[in-house]
Amino acid sequence: MLKGKQILLIVGGGIAAYKALDLVRRLRERGAGVLGVMTPAARQFITPLSLASLTGGKVHEELFSLTDEAEMGHIELSRAADLVVVAPATADLIAKAANGLANDLASTLLLATDKKVLMAPAMNLRMWLHPATCRNVETLTQDGVLFVGPGEGEMACGEFGPGRLSEPLDIVAAIETALRKDTRIPLPQGSLFGKRVVVTSGPTHEPIDPVRYIANRSSGRQGHAIARAASAAGAQVVLVSGPVAIVDPPGVDTRHVETAREMLAEVEAAMPADIFIAAAAVADWRTEAAGASKMKKGAAGAPDLRLVENPDILAAIGRRTAERPRIVVGFAAETDDLLANARAKLARKACDLIVANDVGEGTGVMGGLRNQVHLVDAVGTESWPSLDKEEVARRIVARLAALIGEQSSGGPRS
Numbered sequence: 001m002l003k004g005k006q007i008l009l010i011v012g013g014g015i016a017a018y019k020a021l022d023l024v025r026r027l028r029e030r031g032a033g034v035l036g037v038m039t040p041a042a043r044q045f046i047t048p049l050s051l052a053s054l055t056g057g058k059v060h061e062e063l064f065s066l067t068d069e070a071e072m073g074h075i076e077l078s079r080a081a082d083l084v085v086v087a088p089a090t091a092d093l094i095a096k097a098a099n100g101l102a103n104d105l106a107s108t109l110l111l112a113t114d115k116k117v118l119m120a121p122a123m124n125l126r127m128w129l130h131p132a133t134c135r136n137v138e139t140l141t142q143d144g145v146l147f148v149g150p151g152e153g154e155m156a157c158g159e160f161g162p163g164r165l166s167e168p169l170d171i172v173a174a175i176e177t178a179l180r181k182d183t184r185i186p187l188p189q190g191s192l193f194g195k196r197v198v199v200t201s202g203p204t205h206e207p208i209d210p211v212r213y214i215a216n217r218s219s220g221r222q223g224h225a226i227a228r229a230a231s232a233a234g235a236q237v238v239l240v241s242g243p244v245a246i247v248d249p250p251g252v253d254t255r256h257v258e259t260a261r262e263m264l265a266e267v268e269a270a271m272p273a274d275i276f277i278a279a280a281a282v283a284d285w286r287t288e289a290a291g292a293s294k295m296k297k298g299a300a301g302a303p304d305l306r307l308v309e310n311p312d313i314l315a316a317i318g319r320r321t322a323e324r325p326r327i328v329v330g331f332a333a334e335t336d337d338l339l340a341n342a343r344a345k346l347a348r349k350a351c352d353l354i355v356a357n358d359v360g361e362g363t364g365v366m367g368g369l370r371n372q373v374h375l376v377d378a379v380g381t382e383s384w385p386s387l388d389k390e391e392v393a394r395r396i397v398a399r400l401a402a403l404i405g406e407q408s409s410g411g412p413r414s
């Protein structure tokens, strides 16, 4: 898949620059050629010599370099590649690219290229979550720039959260997806045009006291990708999102909530809709009474946390008698008896389609970039291979568009 492909790798000036060296090794192992470009700041972290040794060729650093221009001009450099990859993509490079700045070699290449661009951001979590960076990432997404990561975990600065550079093999997987020609399932133009779609995404947080909560590992990536794909297919989309560390999809009316009860209230408020997709990992239980102040350790021992059931958002919408959406889609994240549980859920929650996925230990689905799903409906089960979550989203949206089209024309229901 990567054999014979040319990757133009721009290395930004971040602490994770050393991982770009491993990325080069992984790409070359797979038969890809890599042309290295470094920003002046990147040279503070790794040397041009190490990058050149691994790419096996010249590393470009300067915009105004007579020899570089004579050998291969900066415009040519950006066009000779099959894909432009920025790793690590610093907050600075992202900001420059989002605003069309071209005052050094890296930003000029990003503005001049006619190839797809894949960015792997890495920065301190406050930089990543800053509204300016969120705006810039949103702008670039709208411009068609692809992103992989950042991941979550302990950072070089000692803080914990989103902002870590994705692992080199995850970047390789994202590069393969980006290079695949058929990565976008062609949707009939405006196939959900005029339709209203409500999507839930992410986890919910159920408070224990003002500082603690019950949560789960959902990242919101699948739900957000579905909202993005539905919007791209022409739908008017409302996304009700639990607490996530990813940006709101552009052009989507995103409403942020914390708890299951807040999510239900927002979903109800967003009705009526043509399609409802419940992709959020809603907590089944909450504490009976969240403490008004922080619980303290003491002689009384561990607190007795009594749990009560949360409202069932999917069933509440599926069982509506008035203004039920024409299509109600649920997600079943299971660790055991996946398909049997999904089929039971289809009936119990009165929905039209269940997207079932195995989230057992080692699958990497919860919080990860890929998903392997089975579509369960009244007719049967269809299993898809492991795919990028964006791809899963596009396929689900294409399927819903076909389904709603059949309903409108009185055709068969699959």
Ligand SMILES: Cc1cc2nc3c(=O)[nH]c(=O)nc-3n(C[C@H](O)[C@H](O)[C@H](O)COP(=O)(O)O)c2cc1C
Residues within 6 Å of the ligand: 011, 012, 013, 014, 015, 016, 039, 040, 041, 042, 089, 090, 091, 092, 093, 122, 123, 124, 127
């Ligand atoms: C020790 C150190 C580590 C840094 N790590 C990062 C980082 O991980 N991500 C980032 O966006 N900026 C980081 N910066 C700031 C960038 O180096 C700075 O914004 C620089 O101008 C980026 O230049 P470039 O985007 O042209 O590579 C760091 C700075 C220092 C001093």
